[in-house]
Amino acid sequence: MKLLVCIKQVPDMESRFKPNGSGTWFDEADLAWRMNEYDEYAVEEAVRLREQLGESAELTVLSIGPDRVVEAIKKALAMGADRAVHIQDPAVADKDPWQIASIIVAHAREQQYDLIFTGMQSQDRGSAQVGVLVAEQLGLSCATTLVGFSYENGIVTAKRELEGGIKGVARLRLPALVTCQLGLNVPRYPTLPNIMKAKKKEIAALPVDGLLAEPAVAVTTSFHPPAKKGGGVVLEGEVGVLVDKVIGILKEKTAILR
Amino acid sequence: MKSLLIGEYREGRLLDTTYELIGFAGQLGAESAMLLVGSDSQLPAFNGTIYLADAGVCGEYNPDLHKQLILEVVGKLNPDCIVFMHTSYGWDLAPRVAAALKCAQISEIVAITDNGFEVGCCNAKMRRTVRSATGRTVLTIQAGAFPVAGREGTPCVEQLTTAVTSTLEFVGYEPAEAKDVDLAKADVIVTAGRGVGKKENVPVIQALAKALGGELGASRPVVDAGWVDHSHQVGTTGQTVSPKLYIACGVSGAIQHLAGMKKSDFIVAINKDKDAPIGEVADLLVVADVMQFVPALTAKLQ
Ligand SMILES: Cc1cc2nc3c(=O)[nH]c(=O)nc-3n(C[C@H](O)[C@H](O)[C@H](O)COP(=O)(O)OP(=O)(O)OC[C@H]3O[C@@H](n4cnc5c(N)ncnc54)[C@H](O)[C@@H]3O)c2cc1C
Ligand SMILES: Nc1ncnc2c1ncn2[C@@H]1O[C@H](COP(=O)(O)O)[C@@H](O)[C@H]1O
Numbered sequence: 001m002k003l004l005v006c007i008k009q010v011p012d013m014e015s016r017f018k019p020n021g022s023g024t025w026f027d028e029a030d031l032a033w034r035m036n037e038y039d040e041y042a043v044e045e046a047v048r049l050r051e052q053l054g055e056s057a058e059l060t061v062l063s064i065g066p067d068r069v070v071e072a073i074k075k076a077l078a079m080g081a082d083r084a085v086h087i088q089d090p091a092v093a094d095k096d097p098w099q100i101a102s103i104i105v106a107h108a109r110e111q112q113y114d115l116i117f118t119g120m121q122s123q124d125r126g127s128a129q130v131g132v133l134v135a136e137q138l139g140l141s142c143a144t145t146l147v148g149f150s151y152e153n154g155i156v157t158a159k160r161e162l163e164g165g166i167k168g169v170a171r172l173r174l175p176a177l178v179t180c181q182l183g184l185n186v187p188r189y190p191t192l193p194n195i196m197k198a199k200k201k202e203i204a205a206l207p208v209d210g211l212l213a214e215p216a217v218a219v220t221t222s223f224h225p226p227a228k229k230g231g232g233v234v235l236e237g238e239v240g241v242l243v244d245k246v247i248g249i250l251k252e253k254t255a256i257l258r
Numbered sequence: 259m260k261s262l263l264i265g266e267y268r269e270g271r272l273l274d275t276t277y278e279l280i281g282f283a284g285q286l287g288a289e290s291a292m293l294l295v296g297s298d299s300q301l302p303a304f305n306g307t308i309y310l311a312d313a314g315v316c317g318e319y320n321p322d323l324h325k326q327l328i329l330e331v332v333g334k335l336n337p338d339c340i341v342f343m344h345t346s347y348g349w350d351l352a353p354r355v356a357a358a359l360k361c362a363q364i365s366e367i368v369a370i371t372d373n374g375f376e377v378g379c380c381n382a383k384m385r386r387t388v389r390s391a392t393g394r395t396v397l398t399i400q401a402g403a404f405p406v407a408g409r410e411g412t413p414c415v416e417q418l419t420t421a422v423t424s425t426l427e428f429v430g431y432e433p434a435e436a437k438d439v440d441l442a443k444a445d446v447i448v449t450a451g452r453g454v455g456k457k458e459n460v461p462v463i464q465a466l467a468k469a470l471g472g473e474l475g476a477s478r479p480v481v482d483a484g485w486v487d488h489s490h491q492v493g494t495t496g497q498t499v500s501p502k503l504y505i506a507c508g509v510s511g512a513i514q515h516l517a518g519m520k521k522s523d524f525i526v527a528i529n530k531d532k533d534a535p536i537g538e539v540a541d542l543l544v545v546a547d548v549m550q551f552v553p554a555l556t557a558k559l560q
Contacts, residue, residue: 132357136358142321218391
């Protein structure tokens with residue numbers, strides 16, 4: 001059985017984001033990068049299935065982006081993926097979800113994966129589109145926002161998270177694609193021996209040029225901070241002083257402290 | 259400008275968010291029709307055509323079936339945009355429709371501007387303005403971002419039927435976990451976010467809650483990591499609260515968290531990041547390290 005997990009590398013969300021030269025995305029200087037949080041759950045679930053199936057299965061991890069994304073790929077390999085595909089694209093930030101999905105589809109169509117895992121959304125773009133678009137273009141059965149996953153005899157049982165904590169359970173026949181939600185599992189930390197083992201695993205590098213035929217369908221015209229709603233007080237300074245100020249404000253504004 | 263609004267039913271009940279779709283279409287200045295897989299005993303007040311497929315026949319949500327129904331109505335109506343709420347229903351179904359129509363999708367819209375639609379990005383810290391480059395566009399809108407339409411009007415109903423074969427089979431619902439802590443009753447809630455760093459630090463937040471006579475709240479990652487029990491989670495997949503005082507410690511302020519607490523009377527946020535989106539709802543943002551500030555505050559209160 002051939003398994004694929006798609007991962008995106010994103011900046012640490014605690015970074016300060018400044019618009020880049022074209023004003024349509026963030027400036028990448030001085031950012032720390034990591035694996036998209038939702039994709040960590042996808043990798044963990046895929047690795048667990050790979051372990052359940054044993055030698056009859058192979059798990060490929062795929063990421064599209066510049067050379068820096070190899071760091072995220074290496075983490076997935078150290079978590080237990082067997083091999084990797086790095087689709088080299090220095091201009092990945094300019095692609096829309098439709099194009100990202102088309103690139104994944106161009107690769108996956110040849111490879112005929114039985115089951116694909118993606119994150120429910122990326123933390124930086126947050127479109128929640130790529131996984132479903134890939135499934136639709138490949139004609140795969142698809143369920144999103146998984147907080148529960150099991151597989152037996154060609155059937156995936158997916159527990160989808162709905163609003164208010166309710167879950168919807170569905171069964172999917174392979175080939176299929178699932179998108180993973182926070183809390184699906186507890187992603188493992190790569191151990192040192194596994195990090196060493198991962199160094200020997202194959203990372204196939206493919207230039208994006210041969211894989212993308214589609215033009216963008218959505219155009220970003222601006223990247224900017226939200227308009228300040230105002231009203232709120234911002235306090236900075238030494239902790240002791242802050243504590244006194246906060247107690248003063250709480251006494252004045254709430255009925256909790258007297 | 260013509261729009262097709264996709265409302266939602268669950269277990270025979272029309273979801274209230276349907277009125278947000280109508281509110282959005284109003285702001286867009288669009289002439290709109292609606293598609294519902296529901297029942298004629300529970301129709302929204304709406305001035306326009308409702309294309310209705312009977313949920314009694316169609317069953318609960320099946321993406322292949324709902325996609326097919328939408329495509330049929332799109333064929334009849336030729337709308338410029340197809341609008342969903344950005345909910346578990348909308349984000350599941352919208353890209354399927356966009357893929358079938360080979361058109362742009364713009365996700366989780368928070369505002370309409372002259373240059374396109376505003377959407378959040380980078381965990382809600384930033385915004386993008388996005389424009390569609392295709393003649394038709396699929397849109398999903400953020401819950402709570404647009405005014406709820408007044409409940410007026412009588413729809414003109416057109417029945418739809420369709421049949422599809424699907425590789426996905428709906429099995430059933432699982433109810434939400436029972437909550438043994440009712441946060442809604444608390445006057446004060448002090449919430450631990452991921453910024454508290456580790457499980458061992460949670461008692462520090464709990465001590466502040468106790469000093470104020472309140473309850474401990476938690477953001478989702480803190481619950482997912484097993485630091486705090488799910489019954490304390492605040493947000494769209496936890497509890498909705500509106501205490502007199504809400505103190506968010508190391509919480510970034512993601513929309514799903516804000517949805518659960520933004521109606522609190524007075525909101526204090528403690529965050530080392532001055533730009534954290536929690537600042538948008540906080541009455542008071544204290545820029546500090548939680549593990550330095552919170553113990554000092556607790557000590558002073560005792
Ligand atoms: C469908 C869906 C449903 C969801 N439902 C919920 C829900 O019900 N409730 C919920 O909470 N989330 C929910 N989420 C998750 C949500 O999107 C966010 O991921 C989550 O709220 C982030 O939690 P956080 O703020 O604790 O962590 P983070 O986003 O990681 O933020 C941590 C914050 O702590 C600050 N910080 C770090 N260290 C320190 C320090 N030493 N001192 C002070 N500040 C510090 C950082 O600056 C940052 O702002 C949902 C997501 C989805 C997709
Ligand atoms: N550049 C990328 N490379 C590989 N996978 C990606 C990339 N961008 C997005 N994805 C996948 O698509 C999911 C949804 O992304 P998005 O539609 O941007 O919210 C992510 O969680 C990833 O699994």
